Amino acid sequence: MADPEFILNAWHVGALSHEVEAEALFPRRLLDRPVLFYRRERDGTPVAMLDRCPHRFAFLSKGRRSGDDIECIYHGLRFGPDGRCTRSPYQDSPPPGAAVEIFPVVERHRMIWIWMGDPAQADPATIPDHSHMDREDMRPLLWHVQFAGNWQLGNDNLMELSHLFWLHTSSIGGWKPDAGATPGEVYSARSADGKVFSRTLVPDITRPGVFDNNIPAGQAYDQWTATVWEAPANMRVTMGAVPAGDDPASLRQPYMEQTHCITPETAGSSHYFSGFTRTFELDRDAEGDRRFVEFFRGIFEREDGPMMEDIELQMASHDLFAHHPLVLPRDRGAVLARRMVAQRLAGEQAARGNAQPEPALAG
Amino acid sequence: MADPEFILNAWHVGALSHEVEAEALFPRRLLDRPVLFYRRERDGTPVAMLDRCPHRFAFLSKGRRSGDDIECIYHGLRFGPDGRCTRSPYQDSPPPGAAVEIFPVVERHRMIWIWMGDPAQADPATIPDHSHMDREDMRPLLWHVQFAGNWQLGNDNLMELSHLFWLHTSSIGGWKPDAGATPGEVYSARSADGKVFSRTLVPDITRPGVFDNNIPAGQAYDQWTATVWEAPANMRVTMGAVPAGDDPASLRQPYMEQTHCITPETAGSSHYFSGFTRTFELDRDAEGDRRFVEFFRGIFEREDGPMMEDIELQMASHDLFAHHPLVLPRDRGAVLARRMVAQRLAGEQAARGNAQPEPALAG
Amino acid sequence: MADPEFILNAWHVGALSHEVEAEALFPRRLLDRPVLFYRRERDGTPVAMLDRCPHRFAFLSKGRRSGDDIECIYHGLRFGPDGRCTRSPYQDSPPPGAAVEIFPVVERHRMIWIWMGDPAQADPATIPDHSHMDREDMRPLLWHVQFAGNWQLGNDNLMELSHLFWLHTSSIGGWKPDAGATPGEVYSARSADGKVFSRTLVPDITRPGVFDNNIPAGQAYDQWTATVWEAPANMRVTMGAVPAGDDPASLRQPYMEQTHCITPETAGSSHYFSGFTRTFELDRDAEGDRRFVEFFRGIFEREDGPMMEDIELQMASHDLFAHHPLVLPRDRGAVLARRMVAQRLAGEQAARGNAQPEPALAG
Ligand code: FES
Ligand code: FES
Ligand code: FES
Structure with missing residues (x-):
């Protein structure tokens, strides 16, 4: 195994606040993984989602918003801001456990901070001042x-x-x-x-x-x-x-x-x-x-x-x-x-x- | 050894019939090998040859036709549609065994099908309908x-x-x-x-x-x-x-x-x-x-x-x-x-x- | 270890005489290493130096000449034509042993010949005629x-x-x-x-x-x-x-x-x-x-x-x-x-x- 290159259990700046606009699907590669940022409709709080559909790996950032859900452009699966699949076409309900990875995010000091390691360790108090x-x-x-x-x-x-x-x-x-x-x-x-x-x-x-x-x-x-x-x-x-x-x-x-x-x-x-x-x-x-x-x-x-x-x-x-x-x-x-x-x-x-x-x- | 990526013992479409014109030397990379397609003068039946001279590996597709033979552009060796070397300059006869690899081909349904695995297994009856x-x-x-x-x-x-x-x-x-x-x-x-x-x-x-x-x-x-x-x-x-x-x-x-x-x-x-x-x-x-x-x-x-x-x-x-x-x-x-x-x-x-x-x- | 690709203990042409002008810092990659050529002020004899500062690896060829010394553009270290560090800012004297690699060079037959192997074996008499x-x-x-x-x-x-x-x-x-x-x-x-x-x-x-x-x-x-x-x-x-x-x-x-x-x-x-x-x-x-x-x-x-x-x-x-x-x-x-x-x-x-x-x- 190669030497690790990234500190995972840390807050990284994922985007500046002004980069992620209200309606946008904003993609960015971070720590060599694709991330999709967007803002919730109600209060604009940011969401950071793995930018890859768990079905056949389309970039979700190329999909469409349906409220706060993201609809994959390839075969229409939808995922909510908590990562869970909210609709699978041609099925009465989504497959149990179907989900996309969600990363903890905090917006602070005009930046959106993302935690890409173990979510249990993500403590906003450790965000640099x-x-x-x-x-x-x-x-x-x-x-x-x-x-x-x-x-x-x-x-x-x-x-x-x-x-x-x-x-x-x-x-x-x-x-x-x-x-x-x-x-x-x-x-x-x-x-x-x-x-x-x-x-x-x-x-x-x-x-x-x-x-x-x-x-x-x-x-x-x-x-x-x-x-x-x-x-x-x-x-x-x-x-x-x-x-x-x-x-x-x-x-x-x-x-x-x-x-x-x-x-x-x-x-x-x-x-x-x-x-x-x-x-x-x-x-x-x-x-x-x-x-x-x-x-x-x-x-x-x-x-x-x-x-x-x-x-x-x-x-x-x-x-x-x-x-x-x-x-x-x-x-x-x-x-x-x-x-x-x-x-x-x-x-x-x-x-x-x-x-x-x-x-x-x-x- | 890496996992194999290609099925060799199968017919693949190498080219559409209309892509390989009567006089042309038509090169195409297939299954990560260089292939030269051309048509015989008499009846236009296609030939598929490894697109690499066995001498110093020039692309044969950059050479010249001499009837149904291909003459290498680098030092002038010639190969026939059966792959055998037909002329070596500065020698009375080509070195024994000198040849370039030939692939079985069949033209059918407006496509030229090529077999890049074991030639003994190439049965035209298995070409998809x-x-x-x-x-x-x-x-x-x-x-x-x-x-x-x-x-x-x-x-x-x-x-x-x-x-x-x-x-x-x-x-x-x-x-x-x-x-x-x-x-x-x-x-x-x-x-x-x-x-x-x-x-x-x-x-x-x-x-x-x-x-x-x-x-x-x-x-x-x-x-x-x-x-x-x-x-x-x-x-x-x-x-x-x-x-x-x-x-x-x-x-x-x-x-x-x-x-x-x-x-x-x-x-x-x-x-x-x-x-x-x-x-x-x-x-x-x-x-x-x-x-x-x-x-x-x-x-x-x-x-x-x-x-x-x-x-x-x-x-x-x-x-x-x-x-x-x-x-x-x-x-x-x-x-x-x-x-x-x-x-x-x-x-x-x-x-x-x-x-x-x-x-x-x-x- | 991969097969060696280069003969190190040999004279290679590094540059043509006219390529390295009097005042210039002339960089060229040779044997997969970066080399800086330049000429001494007094008599124009050529110098070949590893084109990488030993501090943080800036290309020395992007630096400045100070007489026959090369000053690194990043933090100002200077190296002489014998490779030794001649000045380190913020220190009374350069760190002992601080130096950049120097390659033997000979200018002959309108070409600058460089020896990138063991310097002890570099005999100008073996330069090809x-x-x-x-x-x-x-x-x-x-x-x-x-x-x-x-x-x-x-x-x-x-x-x-x-x-x-x-x-x-x-x-x-x-x-x-x-x-x-x-x-x-x-x-x-x-x-x-x-x-x-x-x-x-x-x-x-x-x-x-x-x-x-x-x-x-x-x-x-x-x-x-x-x-x-x-x-x-x-x-x-x-x-x-x-x-x-x-x-x-x-x-x-x-x-x-x-x-x-x-x-x-x-x-x-x-x-x-x-x-x-x-x-x-x-x-x-x-x-x-x-x-x-x-x-x-x-x-x-x-x-x-x-x-x-x-x-x-x-x-x-x-x-x-x-x-x-x-x-x-x-x-x-x-x-x-x-x-x-x-x-x-x-x-x-x-x-x-x-x-x-x-x-x-x-x-
Ligand atoms: S790849 Fe997203 S629904 Fe198929
Ligand atoms: S490479 Fe073809 S004849 Fe030499
Ligand atoms: S990299 Fe040259 S002085 Fe620092």
């Missing part, structure tokens, strides 16, 4: 992109923010004449309570013109960044700035809070849900906000995405440590996250070892 | 399409004609307001003599405007459909209609007789040879007939083909039963066919077990 | 093409030049009315000193208008071709012509000397470096020479390349002999080369058997 996304006054923005690489490359990328000064030199990272010479930088990373906390202080930066950070243009500042990571791939990144040389403790409010959640599509491709809230330029209209999203999406699509796709090509397996990578001081946060993921994967594999074998149907 | 295709007066029409799915999905699709009322709702199946409520429908399926016979009576249908069935437009009718299936994937479907409520036995003549033959291209892609004869609209000209073909080909390409390709994606293996599908009453015919195929595949595998190993050359 | 490419007065021309087939198909193709009369009938080979009847042709092949020498005399040819061979147009001539092959896939082909019937010994000078070197890109795709020097039409200008290159490149791309790609499709493994091919008299040279390659591959595999296992990182 992205409550800043509930702050209307901070203008929450969220978007979805994809990359053709393993989901853990997203952790690696975001837990090693020093790449801002190289990969993003020409976009959001062009702040220092020679980033390699970095007197005064402070970096720390530690793990606790199943989380990784990392912190960077970069002193004496000159701001690019991209976005405001509450420091007047042209004035040097000290930038600090704090990241909280939770498995499988949830990150909250808080960014603050004070005039160069000021006591960081004098900061009253970070200027930006970012959300980064990555969900495997397959072992070699990923969904990336990204966004932020802010304290600056709050008077932008919807079109102005849209331009923010396009700007950041563009950076990802030109810089981070291709980089992760390159690395996917370069790695024969997805186990970083098997490749004996060079380890640098700034890798500490990324390495702590990699280790926690490895532990979770091994733990789930051991637990499955005592349970029934996997079903023959891969989907 | 599609003799209605010989009836010029019934305007035989045949065409070829392909789908990116395992050939057995074609059996599943055609042996479960209830899909007419869902998948084909907007084309040929839009006949009933709620197909799921079906009082009076009668369905039966049984196997005998290595065949599966299924029969459906659907009462009180209103005809779509697509084609005539000898019932006046606007008049309700009872439709019956009888299917005869033979391994590997040959079906003859007879369709008849009587005014609603009449005794089916009063039917003097079915209005349509369909031919459906599926031949594997590879394990995951298939050739589908389809056609019909009819008793209606016999005065159509060639252009009118061409429109019939385009209409049915279009339905396949928009509806059945994509469905089978979806299911191919959804199935990790081609063994339906390993996926524990939901089984419905209307599946009886399809399940009987699946079982017969499984038996044939297992039988051939067992027979090979006692024989020599497979050659190193896959093609 | 293509010194005719150093003769400015013979107007050396070299170009690069690729084909989607195993590299040994290039040996097979070029060691069996009889294909000129079939595959190239409509381009450079259209010389004889019926090439299959060949009175007077003489062919021989023998191996010695790890080389294969083959020789063909084709009498009484009429020249196509393509290029001059020092025989007046319209006059029949006898053509002789001598090939020297060296592993892995280096060939030098000398072509001469005398008026038909003359003593071949009367030839004062061959009219053309060809270079053919093939280097694996992956097991199923290859780089082909090809070129020639000549004694005719020496007064062509650069544009005239460019048209020569385009002409030969075009023949390859329409005729030889597709043929090798066909054969790649037809062969389940790359071991020709496992397919029990028909062997013809003219195959002698190709078969001798195949055998020498098989011996070298087996020898290297045996040597590795006693050494450490392959690293986990495939690249």
Whole structure:
């Protein structure tokens, strides 16, 4: 049996709230299984259903809604939001036990979270905190992109923010004449309570013109960044700035809070849900906000995405440590996250070892 | 060794008669091997040759004809319709034993049937009966399409004609307001003599405007459909209609007789040879007939083909039963066919077990 | 472990001299590993470096030059032409031992030769002789093409030049009315000193208008071709012509000397470096020479390349002999080369058997 690639017993972001419209059947591949999302008519609460009819495996997302039931396009079986078959044509009642798999879902922080492991363990209290996304006054923005690489490359990328000064030199990272010479930088990373906390202080930066950070243009500042990571791939990144040389403790409010959640599509491709809230330029209209999203999406699509796709090509397996990578001081946060993921994967594999074998149907 | 995917000792349709023109070298991949079809000059009888030169494996179909011999384009070897090498440049006579594999072929019912298993077992008497295709007066029409799915999905699709009322709702199946409520429908399926016979009576249908069935437009009718299936994937479907409520036995003549033959291209892609004869609209000209073909080909390409390709994606293996599908009453015919195929595949595998190993050359 | 596909302890052509420009970072996949070529600032001597940063595996070829160092685009590590890490940001000095793999290279005969096996065995004296490419007065021309087939198909193709009369009938080979009847042709092949020498005399040819061979147009001539092959896939082909019937010994000078070197890109795709020097039409200008290159490149791309790609499709493994091919008299040279390659591959595999296992990182 191959090494497991996915953490099953965890909440993953399946979709952003705005992606699943009221009437729609919204299909998405997650953890290499096909999932159908839709919303109940009465109250709009989301449903997540295996996107495969148990009869002959048509995609249910290509079927039709009949109220809150989904009717398969191939031979007309209907399934309700609890997964049970509600009508089988040519029979007085559906075959006993006929059902499609349903996944627990919770809509929270403008995202739809899905649990694809053992449903008995699905506790909404363990959904990572992205409550800043509930702050209307901070203008929450969220978007979805994809990359053709393993989901853990997203952790690696975001837990090693020093790449801002190289990969993003020409976009959001062009702040220092020679980033390699970095007197005064402070970096720390530690793990606790199943989380990784990392912190960077970069002193004496000159701001690019991209976005405001509450420091007047042209004035040097000290930038600090704090990241909280939770498995499988949830990150909250808080960014603050004070005039160069000021006591960081004098900061009253970070200027930006970012959300980064990555969900495997397959072992070699990923969904990336990204966004932020802010304290600056709050008077932008919807079109102005849209331009923010396009700007950041563009950076990802030109810089981070291709980089992760390159690395996917370069790695024969997805186990970083098997490749004996060079380890640098700034890798500490990324390495702590990699280790926690490895532990979770091994733990789930051991637990499955005592349970029934996997079903023959891969989907 | 992987499970066998193809029944070798059987007649498969390799090509439609009209596809192989008098002068042409016609290549087609069948059962995952390259085959070259061509016609002898004298009487046009077809030849089927492995489409690979035994020297350095060029496709012979890219060569040239020299009478009934095929000359390889790469270094000029020539092979006759019996497979034997007839000339080797730079030698007085061809190397003893030099030959390319020849497959038994029979042209019958406007199709060229090929036998790719043990030639000693190739008995033309076992070619399935599609003799209605010989009836010029019934305007035989045949065409070829392909789908990116395992050939057995074609059996599943055609042996479960209830899909007419869902998948084909907007084309040929839009006949009933709620197909799921079906009082009076009668369905039966049984196997005998290595065949599966299924029969459906659907009462009180209103005809779509697509084609005539000898019932006046606007008049309700009872439709019956009888299917005869033979391994590997040959079906003859007879369709008849009587005014609603009449005794089916009063039917003097079915209005349509369909031919459906599926031949594997590879394990995951298939050739589908389809056609019909009819008793209606016999005065159509060639252009009118061409429109019939385009209409049915279009339905396949928009509806059945994509469905089978979806299911191919959804199935990790081609063994339906390993996926524990939901089984419905209307599946009886399809399940009987699946079982017969499984038996044939297992039988051939067992027979090979006692024989020599497979050659190193896959093609 | 799969059969080895590449001879590691050998000089392969990695690039043509003109492909690697002074300032450029030139990436190329060779023997299924990513290689970065560039030139030192001071004297332009070439460097070949594994094109993968040892930190998180970014392609170094996407980085930046800093003098003769390469700076990784992802997190800024720098590596010198000896492979050693020269700067790690956020550290006073690079981690001890941090380095990227460097491959021995030699620039000779207008090509950059690379050694990807054990560096201790890399002896420039064993680079095959293509010194005719150093003769400015013979107007050396070299170009690069690729084909989607195993590299040994290039040996097979070029060691069996009889294909000129079939595959190239409509381009450079259209010389004889019926090439299959060949009175007077003489062919021989023998191996010695790890080389294969083959020789063909084709009498009484009429020249196509393509290029001059020092025989007046319209006059029949006898053509002789001598090939020297060296592993892995280096060939030098000398072509001469005398008026038909003359003593071949009367030839004062061959009219053309060809270079053919093939280097694996992956097991199923290859780089082909090809070129020639000549004694005719020496007064062509650069544009005239460019048209020569385009002409030969075009023949390859329409005729030889597709043929090798066909054969790649037809062969389940790359071991020709496992397919029990028909062997013809003219195959002698190709078969001798195949055998020498098989011996070298087996020898290297045996040597590795006693050494450490392959690293986990495939690249
Ligand atoms: S596949 Fe869904 S009803 Fe048959
Ligand atoms: S490959 Fe056919 S003659 Fe050589
Ligand atoms: S991948 Fe090159 S420095 Fe990190």
